[in-house]
Amino acid sequence: MSTQVTRLVDYDDAVRRFDPVIGIEVHVELGTRTKMFDAAPTEFGAEPNTQVTPVSLGLPGTLPVLNRTAVEHAIRIGLALNCEIAETCRFARKNYFYPDVPKNFQTSQYDEPIAHDGWVDVELEDGTTVRVEIERAHMEEDAGKNTHVGGATGRIHGAEYSLVDYNRAGIPLVEIVTRPITGAGERAPEVARAYVQTLRDLFRALGVSEARMERGNVRADVNVSLRPSPEAPLGTRTETKNVNSFRSVERAVRYEISRQAAVLDAGDRVVQETRHWHEDTGITTSGRVKSDAEDYRYFPEPDLLPVAPSRAWVEEIRATLPELPAVRRRRLQAEWGFADAEMRDVVNAGAVELIEATVAAGAAPAAARKWWMGELARTAKTDGVELAAMPVTPAQVAELQGLVDAGRINDKLARQVLAGVLAGEGSPEQVLVARGLEVVSDDGALLTAIDEALAAQPDVVAKVKAGNLGPVGAIIGAVMKATRGQADAGRVRELVVERIEQS
């Protein structure tokens, strides 16, 4: 790591003077039961080196056998990204020595990817849609995981020894590579983030991966280059490896734009290299320089046959593609009657599924949105948790709204009931009963309270009788106070006016 201070140009200044071009490689671990080329299980979090077979350890004599489900998932991803699916394609060996690669070569597709030439529309937070062109999606196997022990930073430098866990070795991956994304200008970091998020949503919708960023199911490498103007040829790019959260993708692109702008400003050249992303400090540092010395000696994997998915199979997979997230969002927005801005907020808050489930449980869409985007969103923000992690189910929210609709509680009481549900006191009905919050609808009890209030404020009664209805609110307020808010204010008003007229 370089010890000299990295110079940066202010971001706004950088994007005013340079046109950023980005390119993103996303690796997704497929959620297959077994590995890409052998029968070892893929369970996450198992004891080190327990999810292995002789094949995944690369023992002498072992041979790969391709996982059909992995190929199906790869085709599924390719189709969802509007790609061509290759009629025949091959695996190759990428040869390099590293202890986490059991065979000292990675079996990967090289010049013949399973899917190529596609696109995906990415929606930014303000509703702008950007079309990202996909160059290719190819299959490969994951490497094992190194743990460096004894060093200060957990990096290999300075470590006393290293441990290798081969549980991850051989897990199927699909790598999706974009074409250069141009024209994003100052919004390049945002586009990068939205693209990765779009893919994550897509993987989940397709059922090909749990796509949990925190587990490394989805990993992004971001390429950034700058050029003086959109008409200029592409500049030299850097590739920042293993950026593993949406926010980090955005930050890493932003950082590289500022850093490269400073390099170019100083009249230097950007070095073509891979860079490390540092989550804690939000900076990138130089990794290895890409040069001719890095020769993977690719050649077609002789232990595997070419993959030739029949057109019938591809069409079968296409026919079973689920509704994709963007299409689904448009459909739901129409069904729910939400305005564009409302829907965007719902999407950005991650509340689409929650509202959908709440509506399915019987609530009106507007009411469901009101709860999730209102009271619950506020509470979630205060508590610093994801909306979906709130301890209330969509069914409970629908039940709560049902109580309001039935007139058994008003909105104010409903918020108290919700607080009880969130506090783990049970279902809305149970909280309502336990806290004694039901709206008082017994006219007899109300009339007693009204008569007391009228007796206490004879001047108001006189004014109302004279035809001035304005001061009636003072009586209603007194009644509500007396009933600790459990009375139905509308009914109270009716009864008060009736009572005065009768007196």
Added chain:
Amino acid sequence: MPGRHAAGPSSELTRLSAAELAEALRAGRVTSVEVTQAHLDRIAAVDGAVHAFLHVSAQDALATARDVDARRAAGEELHPLAGVPVAVKDVVVTKGMPTTAGSRILEGWVPPYDATLVERLRAARMPILGKTNMDEFAMGSSTEHSAYGTTHNPWDLERIPGGSGGGSAAAVAAFEAPLAIGTDTGGSIRQPGAVTGTVGVKPTYGGVSRYGLVALASSLDQAGPVTRTVLDSALLHEVIGGHDPRDSTSLTDALPDLVGAARRGATGDLTGVRVGIVDELNGEGYSDGVRARFDESVALLREAGAEVVHVSCPHFGYALAAYYLILPSEASSNLAKFDGMRFGLRVEPEDGPVTAERVMAATRGAGFGDEVKRRIILGTYALSAGYYDAYYGSAQKVRTLIQQDFAAAFEQADVLVSPTAPTTAFRLGEKLDDPLAMYLNDIATIPANLAGVPGMSVPNGLSDDGLPVGFQILAPARADDRLYRVGAALEALLESGWGHPLLAEAPELPTTVTVPTTEESIR
């Protein structure tokens, strides 16, 4: 000729073919323990001179034999070869039994799994006598490149037994085993067969599972039988052959009827069979004795009713060059896993930091022999960016042309024939310092590997120097049965002329009472 070797009933048993042993076992005239012990005794007696075995698994073999005898006594239906012992080339992975592939880098490695073909041997309840010597990682034609000492040709202990599977061929030729498993990447079953007077078969590529073969060149490697008779090869081939879902390149078709083809061929009638002499595999570089025996055998085939034609395979001249690009390229990648990280030898650098890269380098430097290093360097170079098209790419094109040559030749002939090897066994050390001369041994066998077609070497008599020569038969892919029909016919015709099997003419071997290789010898 029983009786020329050490006398006694157990030595009689070692002279029998596998088919004869199977029949004796079935009829209850002998037990598997007796048969197995006879071979273990023979190994103990002669292997000090021959050094065919790297590991003798006496306990394991006898346990299998006892089990077979008990089952037979209980009236259980058993596989025809149940109880007939077999030796396995050390490139084949055997669970609980050391597997070195002839390399120092795998010293002490005891695999946790069985190769598919070993599973099939065990399923047939064939006692495994042990593991046979070979050139390191099957790279060589003399077995001199073994890290564990050379194997000696039973016909002349001063000569090479062929390679890389010299151990399997010598074990069978020396009556240490009735059957053995070999592997053939460019001739490693057939050329040792030729120079030791034994039968060796390289099946169609994909005909026998490669799962559990320590890979040399994935697109060329194929395991097959090494025996003393053609029928025995057919019997063993049927045990180990057939589809294996663990090998993606394994053929899904059912095996042809190989034993039936061998029995039919043994009648000596080849009426209607078209035999093609490959002109490119029979001329310059082939010794006079080799050519004379070949011509005599072709005449025998003609007499047996075969129609003999000449075919031309013009691209065979490029086969050796293409082979020595494809093989090292694939080998350089296949052998990358031997790095001291997970199994086998691990050598730490003598000084300086102990990093993974330096341990890998030290391990590979100490663990690989010169021939292996030579080919890894060649292959690494051939695959390098900028050279790939010129070397690996061009070699693959040659391979296609050779396949086309075969396709055209098989339009004119049902089988193709040639001498198996250009000369008889050379003296130990004679070509050790001349890799190119060594490589030329495989000139006639390599085309079959490049095209994936099956080939067989049948004992074809003795050359002027009194050493055996081999007759090679090649058939189209998936038509391995043709090898057995023609091979069995030639064997029957030749033996009726000689009056005995060729190996009856082999000299008696010196015996020793010390056991040269024991259960523990290399663990």
